[in-house]
Amino acid sequence: MMETMRRAAKTWVATILVGLLVVAFAVWGVQDIFKGGRDTTLAKVGDDELDVRTFENEYARRLRSQINEAGQPMTAAEGRAAGLDRAVLDDMVADLAVLEEARRLKLSASDDMVRAALYSFQGLVGPDGNIDRDAFLRALQDIGYTEGEFLSALRYDLMRAQLLQTAAIGAPAPRGFGLALQAYANERRVVEYVVLPPEKAGEIAAPDDAALQAYLEANKATYTAPELRGVTYLAIGPKDIIPTIDIPDDAVKAEYEAQKQRYETLETRELQQIVYPTKEDAEAAHAQLASGKTFEDLVADRKLKAEDVALGTITKGDPAVPAGAFGIAEGQVSAPLEGPFGWALVKVIKVHPGSVKSFEDVRQEVRDGLAMDKARDQISDLVTKMQDALAATDSLEEAGKELNLTVRTIPAIDAQGRDGDGKPIEGLPDGPGFLGDVFGIGQGEHTDVSETPEHVIYAVRVDSVSPSALRPLASIRDKIAAAWLAEEQAKKLKALAEDLAKTANSGSTSLADLAKANALEAKTSESIARDAPVNDLSAEVIGTLFATKAGTWVAGPGQAPRYVVARVKDVTRAESPDALAEERKLRSEATTATSDDLAEIYRQEIVKATPVTINESLYEQTKTRGQQ
Numbered sequence: 001m002m003e004t005m006r007r008a009a010k011t012w013v014a015t016i017l018v019g020l021l022v023v024a025f026a027v028w029g030v031q032d033i034f035k036g037g038r039d040t041t042l043a044k045v046g047d048d049e050l051d052v053r054t055f056e057n058e059y060a061r062r063l064r065s066q067i068n069e070a071g072q073p074m075t076a077a078e079g080r081a082a083g084l085d086r087a088v089l090d091d092m093v094a095d096l097a098v099l100e101e102a103r104r105l106k107l108s109a110s111d112d113m114v115r116a117a118l119y120s121f122q123g124l125v126g127p128d129g130n131i132d133r134d135a136f137l138r139a140l141q142d143i144g145y146t147e148g149e150f151l152s153a154l155r156y157d158l159m160r161a162q163l164l165q166t167a168a169i170g171a172p173a174p175r176g177f178g179l180a181l182q183a184y185a186n187e188r189r190v191v192e193y194v195v196l197p198p199e200k201a202g203e204i205a206a207p208d209d210a211a212l213q214a215y216l217e218a219n220k221a222t223y224t225a226p227e228l229r230g231v232t233y234l235a236i237g238p239k240d241i242i243p244t245i246d247i248p249d250d251a252v253k254a255e256y257e258a259q260k261q262r263y264e265t266l267e268t269r270e271l272q273q274i275v276y277p278t279k280e281d282a283e284a285a286h287a288q289l290a291s292g293k294t295f296e297d298l299v300a301d302r303k304l305k306a307e308d309v310a311l312g313t314i315t316k317g318d319p320a321v322p323a324g325a326f327g328i329a330e331g332q333v334s335a336p337l338e339g340p341f342g343w344a345l346v347k348v349i350k351v352h353p354g355s356v357k358s359f360e361d362v363r364q365e366v367r368d369g370l371a372m373d374k375a376r377d378q379i380s381d382l383v384t385k386m387q388d389a390l391a392a393t394d395s396l397e398e399a400g401k402e403l404n405l406t407v408r409t410i411p412a413i414d415a416q417g418r419d420g421d422g423k424p425i426e427g428l429p430d431g432p433g434f435l436g437d438v439f440g441i442g443q444g445e446h447t448d449v450s451e452t453p454e455h456v457i458y459a460v461r462v463d464s465v466s467p468s469a470l471r472p473l474a475s476i477r478d479k480i481a482a483a484w485l486a487e488e489q490a491k492k493l494k495a496l497a498e499d500l501a502k503t504a505n506s507g508s509t510s511l512a513d514l515a516k517a518n519a520l521e522a523k524t525s526e527s528i529a530r531d532a533p534v535n536d537l538s539a540e541v542i543g544t545l546f547a548t549k550a551g552t553w554v555a556g557p558g559q560a561p562r563y564v565v566a567r568v569k570d571v572t573r574a575e576s577p578d579a580l581a582e583e584r585k586l587r588s589e590a591t592t593a594t595s596d597d598l599a600e601i602y603r604q605e606i607v608k609a610t611p612v613t614i615n616e617s618l619y620e621q622t623k624t625r626g627q628q
Helices: 014-021 050-062 076-081 084-104 111-117 133-145 147-164 175-186 207-220 238-242 247-260 278-290 295-301 324-329 359-393 394-405 435-440 472-505 509-519 539-544 581-607 616-622
Strands: 039-047 049-053 187-196 229-238 269-274 310-313 337-339 343-354 407-413 459-464 523-527 554-558 563-573 610-616
Touching: 039 084, 039 616, 049 050, 049 084, 050 076, 050 084, 076 084, 084 472, 084 581, 084 610, 111 147, 133 247, 133 269, 147 581, 175 187, 175 523, 175 581, 187 472, 187 509, 187 539, 207 472, 229 359, 229 394, 229 435, 247 359, 247 435, 269 278, 269 295, 269 324, 278 295, 278 343, 295 343, 324 343, 337 359, 359 394, 359 459, 394 407, 394 459, 435 523, 472 563, 523 563, 539 554, 539 563
Parallel strands: none
Antiparallel strands: 039 049, 039 610, 187 523, 187 563, 229 407, 229 459, 269 310, 269 343, 337 343, 554 563
16 A cells, blocks of 8 residues: 555655655745756656656665665665666656646646645744754755755645545445454454474484585575775764864853744643634623633533534644633633634633743753854865865875874775674764765775765775675584574474374364373463464464464464464454444545555556656666766
């Protein structure tokens, strides 16, 4: 199933918005980022063109957001192996096709729509109600967009969303489907089982070198040493400069006063509100309060429910309620107030007072912020100086000497930032850009000056390259022997568990009999759900048990390295505290999923109907240009 908004379009802009929660400041003139010169056209989609540089930039951004099995940013080679480069190209082609169709239908996204989209994301708006310009610029630098590119992409995303959402309306999921989903979600099973420990595998003869070498060859991916590079780099960041910066106390105080709203927690109130058609109606209702009626009586007179009048907890300044609602004492009801939905009487249920952190409480924080700003300014100046020094000397060592910067040499580093022993190397410039540079240039070459998300500037040279290679058996013999033994034990345990299950199913074997005959402990689980972890039982076995009728023995992996033989004893159903609400929720989710599927189908049909030509030769060149 697809994700919200234009989930069907798998937009990279939406991913960035959700991931960063910090975006643009305002809307101004932008240029079409998909247009490029004809000599660099990677794809022609209808009347639009996708420039190869735009694709490469987007692929680099997508790589930075991907994490490999080692928990590190994915390298370009790993991305290609996983098919990410082609997936990015397909997504960008589809986006262009949908955008062209939206234009054909004369859909557009106004500046107000773009601005509203920016303000709709939590975390973008500061205490003053505006988007923080500095945060916007830092976010753009972190994700590698210019202002024009980002806002243009957001505008196009809104246009595509308008089109795809027409197909995402969908029909409501029928109640029978909702009930079936509810029964599926609430099914529970009690399982009885025995666990086969490793010693049940019996004695396993020690392997010879031939067997270990065969195992090593069969598991090359696990035991291949990564490419290692020896590098030299020079770098400096704000944290290196901050200790040298002096911030006068009066400047810290002035900054605190200027930014005081940042340290303010606004008052919130739990409110109820009755809205009336006219001011006169509201005044008449308010008069009834003076003659003895309660706010609750007025709610009943209007035949309203509690949820109809509850506003929840509202922050001071929220435009959804009349401003006068924050001038009423707790427990009181306001005089008629004009709000965004008409004239209303507002009752204050609970007041949560606001507060402001004192200067003493935040003195160090403010001082650090000012020092960081000055350090960033100095870093900006150093970029040009470092570029000039490198251009003049073509030597990192000479440039470092001229600028009084430390030059660091690392004898071996892999694409995940680990040394030759697989240990993380501390103190590297932050972000994946540094490692991308290390593995994106040839031996003897150095990069130009680059800047990381944390504003560390650096230049790096590759001194040596040790290609990836299968590790010699002699260097990891103990590790291979242990892995070989574990695999052999697993094979024997699996065979034994399958034989026991087959034998038990051929007769009327009870749990007690099975356990006694094989000197195993009989166990019975609590009532378990499909996706709940259970001691002794793996997710694979639980899935099998929920797909098997009660009473049938099955075999499968337990908690490694053990195996289990198990069967369902009882099938039960969990009781929901609010079955009707649960059913409605499941039906709503099913309706959303169906709508998203319809949007995806529509997207695919638009792409099919759009003439698309891809320059495969140019695409192949992107695989080798700057991506080792």
